Amino acid sequence: MADRAAVLADLAAEGDALDAVVAHLEDTAWRTPTPAEGWTVADSISHLEWTDRQTLRALTDPDGFAAAVAAFADRVDTIVDDEARAGAATEPAGLLHRWRTGRTAVSEALAAVRDDERIPWFGPPMKASSMATARLMETWAHGIDVTDALGLPPTASDRLRHVAHLGVRTRDFAFLQRGQTPPAEPFRVELTSPGGDVWSWGPEDAAQRVTGPALDFCLRVTRRRHRADLALAATGAEADRWLDLAQAFAGPPGAEREPREGA
Structure with a gap:
């Protein structure tokens, strides 16, 4: 597989590809239901933004991340939906700005991690390249939900x-x-x-x-x-x-x- 710099470049490109789909949507289009039951376009982007925030916390404040995971324990079955909907309830321009800022910060933080360092996560800890690959996969997968919702073809590249x-x-x-x-x-x-x-x-x-x-x-x-x-x-x-x-x-x-x- 490609080295970390190549994975991070592809992660940025995947985010940009999805960004191009949603950047000029009317506010009402952000409320379009996706094939993911109960989720809208806005929910999908909100989830990516929230997960980027958790990733950045894990990268920059491992103790704070561990405390947050412990705090999530009593709503482990609902945390993903709850946080996606909370972010989606805000104004789309603000959500888009937060997502752009967050994914840039995550890429920069992942680039600075030592090769042998393992990043804490909700499951087993991961190395930076694996974390970047997971972020790319999730960005692409939720991007499919968005393009399906909007009647667009799926994004398909060698990424x-x-x-x-x-x-x-x-x-x-x-x-x-x-x-x-x-x-x-x-x-x-x-x-x-x-x-x-x-x-x-x-x-x-x-x-x-x-x-x-x-x-x-x-x-x-x-x-x-x-x-x-x-x-x-x-x-x-x-x-x-x-x-x-x-x-x-x-x-x-x-x-x-x-x-x-x-x-």
């Missing part, structure tokens, strides 16, 4: 390699998240990038295989599309089961998206 890499690396997590034992054997994943290259992970002779467009794989591991809507092929029972469970993000998987009409 998706970071999302795909995270999706592959979280294979075992997806099984464990549902109380299932991860497969012991390795998988081969071959994806066609938006630019036409083939990205691959795992041994070439693996019996368990997943192939298809990188965009479709990323939509699946972020659970933004039902599997029936995607051109992904699984060879082997375990690979097939993985595509049902795949999840690149922490926390509960959320409700499965319904298949699109005609799928």
